[in-house]
Amino acid sequence: MWSSSQASTRGVVEMGRVEAGPSHFPKRPAPRNPARVNLSRIHAVKPCSAGDRSGISVKCNLGWSSQPSPDLRHHFTGYSSASEAVLTSQSDLRKLFVGNEKIGVLLLNLGGPETLDDVQPFLFNLFADPDIIRLPRLFRFLQKPLAQFISVVRAPKSKEGYASIGGGSPLRQITDAQAEALREALCEKDVPSKVYVGMRYWHPFTEEAIEQIKHDGITKLVVLPLYPQFSISTSGSSLRLLESIFREDEYLVNMQHTVIPSWYQREGYIKAMATLIENELKNFPEPQKVMIFFSAHGVPLAYVEEAGDPYKAEMEECIDLIMEELEKRGITNPCTLAYQSRVGPVEWLKPYTDETIVELGQKGVKSLLAVPISFVSEHIETLEEIDVEYKELALKSGIEHWGRVPALGCEPTFISDLADAVIESLPYVGAMAVSNLEARQVTTSTWPAKLCISSAWLVKRILLLPNALCMGILCLTK
Ligand SMILES: C=CC1=C(C)c2cc3[nH]c(cc4nc(cc5[nH]c(cc1n2)c(C)c5CCC(=O)O)C(CCC(=O)O)=C4C)c(C)c3C=C
Numbered sequence: 001m002w003s004s005s006q007a008s009t010r011g012v013v014e015m016g017r018v019e020a021g022p023s024h025f026p027k028r029p030a031p032r033n034p035a036r037v038n039l040s041r042i043h044a045v046k047p048c049s050a051g052d053r054s055g056i057s058v059k060c061n062l063g064w065s066s067q068p069s070p071d072l073r074h075h076f077t078g079y080s081s082a083s084e085a086v087l088t089s090q091s092d093l094r095k096l097f098v099g100n101e102k103i104g105v106l107l108l109n110l111g112g113p114e115t116l117d118d119v120q121p122f123l124f125n126l127f128a129d130p131d132i133i134r135l136p137r138l139f140r141f142l143q144k145p146l147a148q149f150i151s152v153v154r155a156p157k158s159k160e161g162y163a164s165i166g167g168g169s170p171l172r173q174i175t176d177a178q179a180e181a182l183r184e185a186l187c188e189k190d191v192p193s194k195v196y197v198g199m200r201y202w203h204p205f206t207e208e209a210i211e212q213i214k215h216d217g218i219t220k221l222v223v224l225p226l227y228p229q230f231s232i233s234t235s236g237s238s239l240r241l242l243e244s245i246f247r248e249d250e251y252l253v254n255m256q257h258t259v260i261p262s263w264y265q266r267e268g269y270i271k272a273m274a275t276l277i278e279n280e281l282k283n284f285p286e287p288q289k290v291m292i293f294f295s296a297h298g299v300p301l302a303y304v305e306e307a308g309d310p311y312k313a314e315m316e317e318c319i320d321l322i323m324e325e326l327e328k329r330g331i332t333n334p335c336t337l338a339y340q341s342r343v344g345p346v347e348w349l350k351p352y353t354d355e356t357i358v359e360l361g362q363k364g365v366k367s368l369l370a371v372p373i374s375f376v377s378e379h380i381e382t383l384e385e386i387d388v389e390y391k392e393l394a395l396k397s398g399i400e401h402w403g404r405v406p407a408l409g410c411e412p413t414f415i416s417d418l419a420d421a422v423i424e425s426l427p428y429v430g431a432m433a434v435s436n437l438e439a440r441q442v443t444t445s446t447w448p449a450k451l452c453i454s455s456a457w458l459v460k461r462i463l464l465l466p467n468a469l470c471m472g473i474l475c476l477t478k
């Protein structure tokens with residue numbers, strides 16, 4: 001967390017000198033505990049340190065069956081007793097792995113158009129999502145016509161972007177590769193699992209993944225959004241969709257599952273990010289003078305201020321943790337955080353990436369290392385917006401040396417850590433009971449869980465018609 005001495009190294013640079021920039025990093029009490037959300041049970045749990053998992057005795061070649069591990073208990077004891085699913089005895093732990101359990105992991109992601117012809121229907125799906133453009137209940141009937149209109153008008157501009165990165169989004173390929181790498185990592189850790197990919201706005205759609213999960217007879221499912229930080233507009237939207245699918249399906253209602261809503265605090269993830277930054281810094285002529293520039297995908301300010309989206313708080317804490325890790329390695333460069341990719345006229349999280357780049361140039365920063373932080377795959381906003389648009393802007397603004405940290409992709413430490421996250425979540429699987437939905441909303445004790453589940457609450461609070469229309473219509477221009 002921020003100390004006064006740390007703050008001085010994390011502000012904006014003024015004429016080559018570092019100055020604390022409160023607008024970039026307001027100090028705040030950050031929630032440290034990652035919450036594991038079961039769609040039926042909410043657990044506020046303490047992080048479990050990545051320890052020895054060698055005791056799990058299941059072998060990959062056993063297929064679906066699994067065995068208890070004496071050492072596993074050791075591993076799980078770090079969790080809070082607040083959870084009903086907390087396992088305290090060895091026999092409880094054994095229950096996790098005995099019998100013919102079929103473990104599945106569902107990776108949730110955004111999805112992207114694979115060809116230029118996909119762009120308009122992809123945009124339609126995106127804008128038809130009430131977590132992206134929120135209309136008051138009375139005007140819901142306008143959601144699809146509005147999405148159709150915006151997608152048709154925006155498509156030519158989006159197509160240009162996708163054309164410039166090879167004619168489509170690389171997201172499916174990368175996510176499939178991550179799924180395969182995760183499957184292999186789980187297998188190596190003696191937890192044989194099937195890993196599925198469910199995209200929100202393009203193929204393979206979440207619904208398709210769910211069909212496959214049912215077809216394969218999965219009995220324990222871990223839901224893992226591939227967004228390190230939770231936002232209503234990303235993980236929240238995917239989880240809400242999933243909840244509606246589960247609610248209507250008898251098989252799924254009875255399938256044990258758990259959700260890992262965000263995982264930005266995990267040691268493996270933080271270390272992997274720090275290593276990528278450390279490596280990239282070495283390419284600069286004077287590495288210690290480089291401004292580390294975290295650029296996160298933005299969200300409308302109202303999401304954070306009115307709907308309680310934890311995205312900004314999680315983002316800031318995530319950056320704190322990465323900088324702390326870098327400091328441990330003797331790297332004390334200044335850093336800043338800004339938000340990119342805003343769409344439409346409403347105010348989004350600030351500072352904006354483009355404005356900050358210009359400002360840093362004016363303040364005399366000469367070397368900038370861009371770090372995409374909200375997403376773990378290369379995509380249009382890293383390959384086009386950062387690599388082309390922001391680089392050009394930076395060079396025009398007086399920045400002489402530019403670098404960009406690659407997205408994590410299949411980086412082994414990261415994938416191994418995701419596998420650990422899955423394994424650590426297994427004691428939290430539990431069956432969903434639809435009749436408990438209301439009760440769950442009342443007893444929910446963690447904000448991400450509230451956001452995932454309480455759609456009525458969100459509907460009341462998030463963007464009203466003028467805001468939504470304004471945002472929708474002006475999406476066309478930005
Ligand atoms: C954490 C990541 C993301 C957040 C938060 C997010 C919010 C958000 N996005 C839009 C509008 C668009 N997003 C688009 C593409 C896109 N968005 C993300 C990630 C987040 N979005 C990714 C990874 C991608 C790219 C996928 C790919 O194809 O590679 C697009 C389409 C592209 C374009 O036309 O610019 C739009 C539009 C809103 C309105 C929003 C929050 C409300």
Ligand SMILES: [Fe+2]
Pocket residue numbers: 297341
């Ligand atoms: Fe987006």
